[in-house]
Amino acid sequence: MTDQATITLRPAELTDAEAIAALFTDEGYPAGPSDIVSRLERFASPHSRVVVAEHEGALLGFMAIHAMPRFEHDDRIIRILALVVDAGARERGVGRTLMAEAERVGRELGAAFCEVTAGHHRPDARHLYESLGYDASVTAYLRKKL
Numbered sequence: 001m002t003d004q005a006t007i008t009l010r011p012a013e014l015t016d017a018e019a020i021a022a023l024f025t026d027e028g029y030p031a032g033p034s035d036i037v038s039r040l041e042r043f044a045s046p047h048s049r050v051v052v053a054e055h056e057g058a059l060l061g062f063m064a065i066h067a068m069p070r071f072e073h074d075d076r077i078i079r080i081l082a083l084v085v086d087a088g089a090r091e092r093g094v095g096r097t098l099m100a101e102a103e104r105v106g107r108e109l110g111a112a113f114c115e116v117t118a119g120h121h122r123p124d125a126r127h128l129y130e131s132l133g134y135d136a137s138v139t140a141y142l143r144k145k146l
Contacts, residue, residue, distance in 0.1 A: 007097045012040055012050035012062060019059040020052070023084045039064070047076070047109060051101055053085075053094050061085035063098045067109040078106030080116040083125075095128050 012020065017036040024031045031039075043050050047067040053060045063083040067076040080102050085094045099116075106114045116134060118126040130136055 006055055007060065007094060008054045009051050009097065009101050010054065012052045014040060016040075016052055016059060016062070020050075020062050023059070023062065023086055024082070026087065027084045049105055051098065053098055055089075059086075060089040060092075061094045061098060063102060065102050065105060067106065067111050070112070073112065075112040076106075076110055078102060078109065078111040078114045080114065083116065090124070095125075096132065099128070099132055 014037055017033040017040065021031045021033045021036045024036070040050055042048075043064060043066070048065065050062060050064045052062045061084055064081045065078055066081060067078045069076050080099075083095065083098055083102075085098075102116075103114050114134075116129055118129055120126075126136065
């Protein structure tokens with residue numbers, strides 16, 4: 001049984017691509033290792049991170065974050081663009097540990113807020129975010145497919 005004390009966080013490496021692709025595919029976002037390699041390369045910037053959570057060498061989850069500058073203020077918003085925890089490792093603190101890391105990185109990069117999206121089809125994720133103090137009423141977010 002894992003707990004937050006035994007979860008190790010580290011930057012994702014190209015050798016993690018296969019495990020990340022499997023997690024992402026299991027979550028309903030089909031991706032192959034070469035897709036993940038390309039995405040990891042796109043996130044190679046001072047304001048972006050892809051972080052993996054491990055326990056005894058097994059990859060339990062990952063997240064991709066980016067700190068976007070705000071135009072109306074002199075700060076940033078950290079946006080969690082992807083957060084996936086292996087279905088067999090849920091309810092063990094992996095998601096909470098990754099969320100805490102996103103907030104830590106946000107503070108390090110001068111972010112005023114941390115944002116995460118949770119689809120209506122993912123009530124467990126939404127519950128986690130709300131339990132961590134994320135305000136679900138702040139939804140001034142509209143989308144148009146290009």
